[in-house]
Amino acid sequence: MCGIIGYCGPRAAREVLLEGLKRLEYRGYDSAGICVGANRALTVIKRTGKIADLREIVPTGLAGNWGIGHTRWATHGEVTDVNAHPHTNCAGDIALVHNGIIENFAALKEKLVHDGHVFRSETDSEVIAHLVSDFYEGDLEAAVKETLQLLKGTYGLICVHASEPDRLVGARNGSPLVLGVGGDEMFLASDVMAILSHTKQVVYLEDGEVVRVQRDSYHASDLRDRRIDKKVETISWELDTIEKQGHPHYMEKEIFEQPDSVLRAMQGRIDHENLTAHLGGLNMTESELLGIERVKIIAAGTSFHAGLVGSYLMESIARIPCGAELASELRYRNPVVERNSLYFAVSQSGETIDTLSAMRELKRKGAKVLGVCNVVGSTIARESGAGVYIHSGPEIAVASTKAFTSQLTVFYLFTLLLARMHNMSFEGGKEFVDGLAALPDLIRGGFEEQNHIRALAEKYSRYRDFLFLGRGLNYPVALEGALKLKEISYIHAEGYSAAEIKHGPIALINEETPSIFLVPNDRLREKVISNMKEVKARKGKVIALCASGDEEVRDTADDVITVPRAGEIWYPFLMVVPLQLFAYYTALKLGRNVDQPRNLAKSVTVE
Ligand code: M6R
Secondary structure: OOEEEEEEOOOOHHHHHHHHHHHHHHHOOOEEEEEEEEOOEEEEEEEEOOHHHHHHHOOOOOOOOEEEEEEEOOOOOOOOOOOOOOEEOOOOOEEEEEEOOEOOHHHHHHHHHHOOOOOOOOOOOHHHHHHHHHHOOOOHHHHHHHHHHHOOEOEEEEEEEOOOOOOEEEEEEEOOOEEEEOOOOEEEEOOHHHOOOOOOEEEEOOOOEEEEEEOOEEEEEEOOOOEOOOOOEEOOOOHHHHOOOOOOOHHHHHHHOHHHHHHHHHOOOEEOOOOEEOOHHHOOOHHHHHOOOEEEEEEOHHHHHHHHHHHHHHHHHHOOOEEEEEHHHHOOOOOOOOOOEEEEEEEOOOOOHHHHHHHHHHHHOOOEEEEEEOOOOOHHHHHHOOEEEOOOOOOOOOOOOHHHHHHHHHHHHHHHHHHHHOOOOHHHHHHHHHHHHHHHHHHHHHHHHHHHHHHHHHHHOOOOEEEEEEOHHHHHHHHHHHHHHHHHHOOEEEEEEHHHHHHOHHHHOOOOOOEEEEEOOOOOHHHHHHHHHHHHHOOOOEEEEEEOOOHHHHHHOOEEEEEOOOOHHHHHHHHHHHHHHHHHHHHHHOOOOOOOOOOOOOOOOOO
């Protein structure tokens, strides 16, 4: 979603801001802008389109060593130049960038207009700039604090005033904001990607905190002016992990990283002596773990699909009742929190508002909620207080790929841990651990089908509707395959349990609606083959993903993609990779913007 950056230091702000915005592109946006301060004046330049378009209209010689920038993902008001941020007050001496939604903006705006303020945009954010100017009496930080008391909603914001050079005022409530501490320069940003090339020293702001930043110092406080001592933390990600490293797209890079990212998710977490998993971040004693009577996983999108696989696995292998639910649904249905339940809030970004809000509600009800996040220091990771990092490394493509398989890895490890405490024998533990260890090579083996998958994607790219069908552990993978295809190729795709087609979707089958079947050699294989035949009997095209050497599936399907043969619980890892590639190559063939598909944001921080 929207991204923000602020800078003050010795360098030309223009370059730092434009580079920072470029790094935030992955979050998804439709317009962008910067404001640079110099000689007690502010220059605001903004427009719809890409950062490259913005760069074209920013004069190369734009002087000024401090400023703010923004990528906008429209919520209030259309995608227009005027609605892009930064926004200014009437006099143009205050500028602001804002992420989040001001829920009471209409009432505030009405009063401001009545008092003579002239609004230029349709955004909710602009009210903040006008309010700050009403409260301003020579102290920007004080005026921002007065303003914040009137706002209802969420914000991560940075404000500047022409008469206070080299100064940024940032504030956070519900939208992330991080301070980057350089040698003789400071940064503010909505996420660390924007500043990683400059500094790895960061301070994460919490809700309700305001920070005043100058090039050599910062001061954090709450709305009642009480000083807050903040801890400086070091980001572990390396700069090269956020580069494409020779791949044409981040998505391709991230798909092919999966043997390594899955390995990272399990590294140091397997206890080979006791044939169990060791997940220190859970912060739970053995007796607490033994006391777990049910597990619930909450998440959105791809993370939800990973949670579904996790819940099926945990229940069948560790024999603990387990379910996964969309966080957006759970949060508004007044859920019952049962004693001895354990919740996982799963989120690659750790910032998804639905998951975060559901987690907060569960915690209010006394639930124990653990985070399963990728981004270290993200809000869900910090607020959950305990959990497991998936260690995928930065995932930049909007379409989530490697996070999915790393999330699975964490759930497989947790399943091993619980199962070994309950019903899994030492030999069973050995088999499971061996299965985990074999995964990276098996995933790598699946890449051998890369060219064939590309050819199939090109062959089928003219179709407008697809069904993705799987069963058991591979039913959520079918959902994930459909999500991948629709989000980056804009082709309509539905994921279903193969068993469900008779209950409705089979009505869609004809020559123009291909079905992609997941048919591993598991206990439901025969049933899925029957479903394939039902589709074939209705002239539907069938592409089947099956274990190598499965001639019966090959004979039934129109086209086949094989995956390495494995024990049945490992197929979700092996089936999802070809589906990611299929979506990727289809989108390429159709000329889509693979890494930044239309209307989508990497991190969904508004409801
Ligand atoms: O960061 P999160 O894992 O919480 O994100 C959840 C979804 O927004 C995300 O998985 C989304 O569905 C992706 N675009 C899927 O590729």
